[in-house]
Amino acid sequence: MNISVELTFSPLQDDFEEHIINFIKKLRASGLTVLENPLSTQVYGEYDEVMDLLKEDIKEAFELMDKGLLYMKVVKSDRSDYEPHF
Numbered sequence: 001m002n003i004s005v006e007l008t009f010s011p012l013q014d015d016f017e018e019h020i021i022n023f024i025k026k027l028r029a030s031g032l033t034v035l036e037n038p039l040s041t042q043v044y045g046e047y048d049e050v051m052d053l054l055k056e057d058i059k060e061a062f063e064l065m066d067k068g069l070l071y072m073k074v075v076k077s078d079r080s081d082y083e084p085h086f
Helices: 016-028 047-063
Strands: 002-011 033-036 041-046 068-075
Touching: 002 016, 002 047, 016 033, 016 041, 016 047, 041 047, 047 068
Parallel strands: none
Antiparallel strands: 002 041, 002 068, 033 041
């Protein structure tokens, strides 16, 4: 089963930028489809592969900071080719 996951990662500390960049670079290196925009990062792929990756990467990111917040939305389908029709 394919899924689409939207992530908004917000370290709650002054040196937040480095943590966000490192998190996104790890996602990019996974080989999964990863798309970014100024507000969030989307990851697309097979459920187990995406969730296993996120489980490890989120844990590592949280361990490297004092305080952090992660919003995650999961959709049951691969929406990576979505284009608005308006």
